[in-house]
Amino acid sequence: QTVVTQEPSFSVSPGGTVTLTCGLSSGSVSSSHYPSWYQQTPGQAPRTLIYSTNYRSSGVPDRFSGSILGNKAALTITGAQADDQSDYYCVVYIPSSRNWVFGGGTKLTVL
Amino acid sequence: QMTLKESGPTLMKPTQTLTLTCSFSGFSLRTSGVGVGWIRQPPGKALEWLALIYWNDDKRYSPSLKSRLTITKDTSKNQVVLTMTNLDPVDTGTYFCVYSPPPGTILTYWGQGTLVTVSS
Numbered sequence: 552q553t554v555v556t557q558e559p560s561f562s563v564s565p566g567g568t569v570t571l572t573c574g575l576s577s578g579s580v581s582s583s584h585y586p587s588w589y590q591q592t593p594g595q596a597p598r599t600l601i602y603s604t605n606y607r608s609s610g611v612p613d614r615f616s617g618s619i620l621g622n623k624a625a626l627t628i629t630g631a632q633a634d635d636q637s638d639y640y641c642v643v644y645i646p647s648s649r650n651w652v653f654g655g656g657t658k659l660t661v662l
Numbered sequence: 663q664m665t666l667k668e669s670g671p672t673l674m675k676p677t678q679t680l681t682l683t684c685s686f687s688g689f690s691l692r693t694s695g696v697g698v699g700w701i702r703q704p705p706g707k708a709l710e711w712l713a714l715i716y717w718n719d720d721k722r723y724s725p726s727l728k729s730r731l732t733i734t735k736d737t738s739k740n741q742v743v744l745t746m747t748n749l750d751p752v753d754t755g756t757y758f759c760v761y762s763p764p765p766g767t768i769l770t771y772w773g774q775g776t777l778v779t780v781s782s
Contacts, residue, residue, distance in 0.1 A: 585767040651711040
């Protein structure tokens with residue numbers, strides 16, 4: 552059973568930079584897993600921020616960026632704003648079984 | 663513009679079978695590489711991928727729920743249907759449908775979701 556790990560919570564000051572990560576229990580996350588990142592506020596559907604590692608979805612500010620850092624996928628928010636306070640989820644595609652696994656999500660606080 | 667909308671019952675009893683419909687527009691499931699999937703989220707918990715069906719009727723299921731799920735498509739109606747058997751209160755949550763563009767490795771556009779409560 553593949554498990555995707557994320558930090559349960561993170562805090563960043565307004566204007567600061569934060570990097571959230573997304574790891575795999577069974578090894579390293581690579582571009583072959585097409586990692587994506589989603590932002591979700593309470594009561595709303597998730598919003599796609601980043602797909603295929605580092606492609607920003609339409610309308611997403613460039614302060615959001617995706618990458619592979621070491622053996623994990625990463626979402627970096629540069630110049631955090633108050634309305635970035637949300638839950639962030641990553642998902643990885645498992646090529647061998649052609650299915651997807653979500654991480655447990657990171658609750659980001661901006662204060 | 664791509665839109666997806668989920669519909670189905672809001673209240674179910676344990677052991678019943680749930681049928682949810684995703685109605686979409688702005689794309690076609692006849693297009694090579696396209697897929698439509700389902701994801702759920704229990705209240706206050708994380709997202710969980712459930713199933714996805716591709717343009718060529720290839721179907722993928724979450725290993726942990728595979729025995730209880732069936733996903734089908736009606737291309738002429740632009741709809742995808744998910745059935746889940748033997749419901750339990752732990753199946754309570756919001757169910758989202760999602761679009762997967764070619765080549766079918768990412769999940770991009772989401773529906774607004776529909777809340778399903780399972781209770782006796």
